[in-house]
Amino acid sequence: MPLDAPLAEPLRRALGERYLQYALSTIMHRALPDARDGLKPVHRRILFAMRELKLTATGGFRKSAKISGDVMGNYHPHGDSAIYDAMARLAQDFNVRYPLVDGQGNFGNIDGDNPAASRYTEARLTAAAEALLDGLAENAVDFRPNYDGTLEEPIVLPAAFPNLLANGSSGIAVGMATNIPPHNLDELISGCQALIKDPDLPDDDLVRLIPGPDFPTGGVIVEPRESILESYRTGRGAFRLRARWEIEELTRGTWQVIVTEIPYQVAKSKLIEKLAEVIQLKKVPLLGDVRDESADDVRIVLEPRSKNVDPEQMMGMLMRVTDLELRFSMNMNVLIDGRTPKVCSLREVLRAFLDHRRLVLQRRSQHRLDKIDHRLEVLEGFIIAYLNLDRVIDIIRYDDAPRDALMREEWGRTFPRAMSEADYVGPPPGEGELSEVQAEAILNMRLRSLRRLEELELRKERDALLKERAALDDLLNSDARQWKRIGEELEAVRKQFGKETALGKRRSDFAVAGEAEILAPEAMIEREPITVVCSKMGWIRAMKGHVALDGEFKFKDGDEGAFALHAETTDKILIYGSNGRFYTLLGANLPGGRGMGEPVRLMVDLPNEAQILDIFLHQPGTRMIVASAEGDGFIIPADELLAQTRAGKQVLNLRDGIKALVCKTITGDHIATVGENRKMLVFALDELPEMGRGKGVRLQKFKDGGLSDLTTLTLTEGLSWKDPAGRTRHEPDLSEWLAKRATAGRMAPRGFPRDNRFA
Incomplete structure (x- = not known):
C-alpha cells in the first residue's frame, strides 16, 4: 500500500464505533436484566433449554452437564463453566428467593463453597420457572433465530409473576451496573393489584404494600421508612440489613448469643474468620469465643468474655466491625423495553411487568381465538360428512382424488332431526362447498370416530366453542376485562407462592435501628x-x-x-x-x-x-x-x-x-x-x-x-x-x-x- 494512500477510516472513529458495539452487546446481552421477565439472556436460555428437554417440576432430573451442553450448543455460545455457574445460582435457595432450578447434588452452600462439577449434579425446573415459561406454546412472545440460525429462542419469557423484583438481579456492564434486591412475591402481587385498580396510586401507598426487600437468608432490615420510600421512588438507595440473633440462657447466670440468620450474600465461613480475627486482635474485647454449630440451618455461637457483659453492647460493636450488618445498595438499572437501559422506580418496574402481561394475554387470547376458528371450520366439515356419510364414503372409496372431489361436491340440504337450519354453524349444504381444511379433516378422520359423530356431540362441542369465542372477543375488545383477567392470573400465582406457603412466607423482618450506645473499647x-x-x-x-x-x-x-x-x-x-x-x-x-x-x-x-x-x-x-x-x-x-x-x-x-x-x-x-x-x-x-x-x-x-x-x-x-x-x-x-x-x-x-x- 503506498504511503500517501488515504486511510479507509480514521482510527479514532473505528475504535469508537467498535467499542460502542461491544458496550451495547454487554449491556443488552450479558449484564442487565429485562424488566419484563427479570432475566438475563443466559438465564432465559437455560430455562428454555430445560423446557425443551422436558425437565418439568414433576418429572425426572437430567445431568447438569447435558443441560449446560445443550444451552451452549443451541443458544448460548459461551463457556460451559459460565453457563453452569449461572444455572447453579438459580438453584441456590440462599441466593435466589424463589429458585428457578431444582438441583440434586452439591450445588454449593452458604459457607461459600463452590458447586460440584456438572457431571456430578442433576437438575430440573421448579414450579416458579414453569410459571415464567407458561404460554410459550401459545404465541405469547416473539421468537428470534439462535446464533447460527438453526433454531429459534424466545426474546422474552411470558413471566406469570414479576421475577425481576421477586428474585432480584446484579450485574456490571460498560459504564453502568445493576443491583436489585429480592422481594416477597405476595407483596409484589398486592402492589400489582393496587396498580391495576389505580394506575396513579401514590408512592406512599405502594410502599405500604411493598415495605421492602425480602432476602433469602432472612435477617432484619433496620432502614428508616423514609429512606426506603426515597429509594423506591428514585430507583437508587441502600438497605441496612442485620443478622438475626437471640440470647440463649445457660447455667449459673451465664449466657451466649446465637446468630440464626446472616445478611444476604455473606459467606458464613468468611464471617466466622472475621469474628475469629476480631477476637485475636481484641477489636471487641467483650467477645470471648466464637463457634460454628451450623447444620442445615445457621447457628453461630458467640460467647461473651464475662456474664456481666451487655449483649446489646457486644452485638452493637460486632455489627460495626463485621458483616453481621451491611448495607445492600440498590440500583434498579434495567432494560425497560428489552433494549433501552434505564434506572427505574418501583412503580416503573411493576408497570413494565403489567404492560408485558397485558400483551401476553392479548397474544394468547388471539392465538386461542385462531385455534377456535380453525376448529369451528373443521366441525362444519364434520357436520356435512355426518349428514352425507354415504356420499362421503363413496367418494373416498372410488374417487382417485377424493380431496378435490369432496371440495367440488354440491352437498344437499338435509339436516339431522335434532338440528334445524338456524342451528347450523357452517354454510348451508347445497349453497357452499367444503374448504381444503374441512376436506383434509374428513380424510384424516379415523373410521372408529364415525360412531362418535353424532348430532348431540357435535352440537355440544360447537356450543362450547362459540361461547368461548364470544368470551375471547369480549376480552380482546375490553381493557377492563383484560386487567380483570390479569388480576385473576396474579391471584392464582399468589395461591401457589403466597405467604400461606412455606416458600412464600416473609423471611426478612423490619425493626427500628435501635442504635446501642457504642462505648469506647x-x-x-x-x-x-x-x-x-x-x-x-x-x-x-x-x-x-x-x-x-x-x-x-x-x-x-x-x-x-x-x-x-x-x-x-x-x-x-x-x-x-x-x-x-x-x-x-x-x-x-x-x-x-x-x-x-x-x-x-x-x-x-x-x-x-x-x-x-x-x-x-x-x-x-x-x-x-x-x-x-x-x-x-x-x-x-x-x-x-x-x-x-x-x-x-x-x-x-x-x-x-x-x-x-x-x-x-x-x-x-x-x-x-x-x-x-x-x-x-x-x-x-x-x-x-x-x-x-x-x-x-x-x-x-x-x-x-x-x-x-x-x-x-x-x-x-x-x-x-x-x-x-x-x-x-x-x-x-x-x-x-x-x-x-x-x-x-x-x-x-x-x-x-x-x-x-x-x-
Whole structure:
C-alpha cells in the first residue's frame, strides 16, 4: 500500500464505533436484566433449554452437564463453566428467593463453597420457572433465530409473576451496573393489584404494600421508612440489613448469643474468620469465643468474655466491625423495553411487568381465538360428512382424488332431526362447498370416530366453542376485562407462592435501628493492674499486677530494659517515635508477660530506622510539650496525640536528618531547656503556641549543636536535679537564667548532670 494512500477510516472513529458495539452487546446481552421477565439472556436460555428437554417440576432430573451442553450448543455460545455457574445460582435457595432450578447434588452452600462439577449434579425446573415459561406454546412472545440460525429462542419469557423484583438481579456492564434486591412475591402481587385498580396510586401507598426487600437468608432490615420510600421512588438507595440473633440462657447466670440468620450474600465461613480475627486482635474485647454449630440451618455461637457483659453492647460493636450488618445498595438499572437501559422506580418496574402481561394475554387470547376458528371450520366439515356419510364414503372409496372431489361436491340440504337450519354453524349444504381444511379433516378422520359423530356431540362441542369465542372477543375488545383477567392470573400465582406457603412466607423482618450506645473499647474491658515493660530492642509485654519497676526483668540475649511503667488494662499506652509520630496501644491488647513479649513494630507501623523515645500513659485533659533535637517545639493537648490506626499520628513535622527528641507533661508555668553546649534557658510557658501539628517555634538559640533536654517547672519553687553522686540539688532562684524564648541562655548551674538531663 503506498504511503500517501488515504486511510479507509480514521482510527479514532473505528475504535469508537467498535467499542460502542461491544458496550451495547454487554449491556443488552450479558449484564442487565429485562424488566419484563427479570432475566438475563443466559438465564432465559437455560430455562428454555430445560423446557425443551422436558425437565418439568414433576418429572425426572437430567445431568447438569447435558443441560449446560445443550444451552451452549443451541443458544448460548459461551463457556460451559459460565453457563453452569449461572444455572447453579438459580438453584441456590440462599441466593435466589424463589429458585428457578431444582438441583440434586452439591450445588454449593452458604459457607461459600463452590458447586460440584456438572457431571456430578442433576437438575430440573421448579414450579416458579414453569410459571415464567407458561404460554410459550401459545404465541405469547416473539421468537428470534439462535446464533447460527438453526433454531429459534424466545426474546422474552411470558413471566406469570414479576421475577425481576421477586428474585432480584446484579450485574456490571460498560459504564453502568445493576443491583436489585429480592422481594416477597405476595407483596409484589398486592402492589400489582393496587396498580391495576389505580394506575396513579401514590408512592406512599405502594410502599405500604411493598415495605421492602425480602432476602433469602432472612435477617432484619433496620432502614428508616423514609429512606426506603426515597429509594423506591428514585430507583437508587441502600438497605441496612442485620443478622438475626437471640440470647440463649445457660447455667449459673451465664449466657451466649446465637446468630440464626446472616445478611444476604455473606459467606458464613468468611464471617466466622472475621469474628475469629476480631477476637485475636481484641477489636471487641467483650467477645470471648466464637463457634460454628451450623447444620442445615445457621447457628453461630458467640460467647461473651464475662456474664456481666451487655449483649446489646457486644452485638452493637460486632455489627460495626463485621458483616453481621451491611448495607445492600440498590440500583434498579434495567432494560425497560428489552433494549433501552434505564434506572427505574418501583412503580416503573411493576408497570413494565403489567404492560408485558397485558400483551401476553392479548397474544394468547388471539392465538386461542385462531385455534377456535380453525376448529369451528373443521366441525362444519364434520357436520356435512355426518349428514352425507354415504356420499362421503363413496367418494373416498372410488374417487382417485377424493380431496378435490369432496371440495367440488354440491352437498344437499338435509339436516339431522335434532338440528334445524338456524342451528347450523357452517354454510348451508347445497349453497357452499367444503374448504381444503374441512376436506383434509374428513380424510384424516379415523373410521372408529364415525360412531362418535353424532348430532348431540357435535352440537355440544360447537356450543362450547362459540361461547368461548364470544368470551375471547369480549376480552380482546375490553381493557377492563383484560386487567380483570390479569388480576385473576396474579391471584392464582399468589395461591401457589403466597405467604400461606412455606416458600412464600416473609423471611426478612423490619425493626427500628435501635442504635446501642457504642462505648469506647477501654470502657468494655475489666479494669486490672498491669506492668508494661519494653526492651531497648522494642519487645513489649504486659505483666499482671503492679510489679516493682526496679526489679529484675528477663530479656532476650543482647537486649536490655528501656521502659517500665504501671498501668491498667483500660489504659491507652502512647509510644513516641523519633520520627515525630505517636502510636496508640490499648493495655488489654498487649501480649502477656509470661514470655518475652512481641516486637512493637508488629503492632504498629513504626519504621525500622525510627527509635522509641518514650512510652507513657495517656492522661485525658493534660497538655504536653514536644520538641525536636533541632530545638523547635510547641504545646499540644494530650488528646491530640491519640492515633486511630496502626500508622500512628504525625504530630511533630521534621526536616530531613532531624529527629524528635522529647515529650513532657506540662506541670508548671515555665519551661527550662538545656542545649548540648550546657547552656540553660528558662522562659514563660505562655510564650509557646498550642498546636495540633507542626514544626513548632524555636525554644532556645544554639550557636552550635542542638537541644539536649527540657522540663516544665513552677518558677517560685525553683529547679531541682540530682548530681552525679545521687544527691538532690536545688536552685531556688532562677533569675540568672530567666529570659525570653529563643535566646541563648547561660551556663547551667554548678553540679548540673554531665549528660545534660534534668531528670
